Amino acid sequence: MSPKLTRIADFKPGKPIQGFFLVKEIHQRITRTDQPYRELVLQDKTGTVNAKIWHDAKAFKADCIAGDAVVVQGTVSEYRGQLQLELKKLGQATPEKHAEYGFNPTDLLPASPYDIDTMWQELTAILEGMENPFLQQLVTQLYEQHADQIKTHPASMFLHHAVYGGYLEHVLSMAKVGQWLAGHYEVDRDLFLTGILLHDIGKIVELRPVNQPGYTPEGILIGHVVIGRDMARAVMAGIEDFPEELQLKVEHLILSHQGTYEWQSPKKPKFLEAMLLHMIDEMDARVNMFRSAVEQDQEPGSFTNRYNYFRLNLLKGPLNRDADDDADAD
Numbered sequence: 001m002s003p004k005l006t007r008i009a010d011f012k013p014g015k016p017i018q019g020f021f022l023v024k025e026i027h028q029r030i031t032r033t034d035q036p037y038r039e040l041v042l043q044d045k046t047g048t049v050n051a052k053i054w055h056d057a058k059a060f061k062a063d064c065i066a067g068d069a070v071v072v073q074g075t076v077s078e079y080r081g082q083l084q085l086e087l088k089k090l091g092q093a094t095p096e097k098h099a100e101y102g103f104n105p106t107d108l109l110p111a112s113p114y115d116i117d118t119m120w121q122e123l124t125a126i127l128e129g130m131e132n133p134f135l136q137q138l139v140t141q142l143y144e145q146h147a148d149q150i151k152t153h154p155a156s157m158f159l160h161h162a163v164y165g166g167y168l169e170h171v172l173s174m175a176k177v178g179q180w181l182a183g184h185y186e187v188d189r190d191l192f193l194t195g196i197l198l199h200d201i202g203k204i205v206e207l208r209p210v211n212q213p214g215y216t217p218e219g220i221l222i223g224h225v226v227i228g229r230d231m232a233r234a235v236m237a238g239i240e241d242f243p244e245e246l247q248l249k250v251e252h253l254i255l256s257h258q259g260t261y262e263w264q265s266p267k268k269p270k271f272l273e274a275m276l277l278h279m280i281d282e283m284d285a286r287v288n289m290f291r292s293a294v295e296q297d298q299e300p301g302s303f304t305n306r307y308n309y310f311r312l313n314l315l316k317g318p319l320n321r322d323a324d325d326d327a328d329a330d
Contacts, residue, residue: 009046022108051085067212081305112165132190149204160285195253202228
């Protein structure tokens with residue numbers, strides 16, 4: 001990237017910047033005084049930032065949509081402990097026009113820090129180690145049918161593993177933990193792993209790819225939980241003599257993995273493998289969110305500010321008591 005360009009990770013309050021970013025969201029808003037403005041979420045490989053167009057907002061309206069690469073100029077400011085960007089100029093970026101200025105589309109996609117092929121090999125080895133032929137065939141068929149999406153899709157839109165390869169990273173992490181938990185708690189290992197490997201399979205339909213951020217119509221109207229159950233049910237219907245009780249358990253694992261009705265889970269977990277699936281899904285997501293909050297924080301000292309998912313001052317390094325006197329102790 002050209003030295004004149006600024007990555008989101010290098011933003012500092014008061015600093016004028018120019019750079020290339022991907023539009024993750026764009027919205028028309030109204031101020032308290034009924035003045036229109038545009039609000040965008042921009043991203044690059046290093047993170048995301050909220051951006052505002054306060055003046056001539058209507059003129060910017062047709063310039064871009066979610067998923068577009070843009071070239072911008074603006075000034076970084078801070079609001080409620082979070083950095084934001086006040087845009088001065090914005091236009092679409094293309095390799096033909098902007099390659100000579102340092103534009104590379106791959107720089108706009110935040111990605112898993114782990115190698116995709118290595119993660120896929122590890123997950124394939126776990127799948128090949130399954131002993132139940134019905135469950136192994138079920139997962140194998142779905143993973144072979146959707147290999148490209150599973151390797152590259154995000155695991156969520158915003159909260160956790162919302163990056164290129166994030167879905168694969170999340171599922172592999174859970175599978176590694178799940179192998180140990182299955183033995184420790186003496187549960188059905190293959191059933192538990194099936195729940196891990198398929199609990200979010202509907203997200204490859206619910207979510208668009210990282211370079212086209214957003215939800216699909218199916219995702220908005222149905223959601224990944226029911227979509228995933230339907231995907232698994234369709235494959236099980238084509239596997240000869242698939243046990244009826246086993247099918248019910250697989251469907252329940254997918255339908256209950258969100259854990260609570262408030263989190264859009266059609267069912268709460270009703271057997272041990274289902275409860276453990278919900279718990280490690282939540283654990284792995286929270287760990288990723290915690291690490292992201294620490295890595296993206298711009299606060300000096302040992303603690304983050306409180307403007308993160310957890311609404312807490314998170315410890316991010318060795319204690320520096322002089323610099324951290326104002327940290328919230330709750």
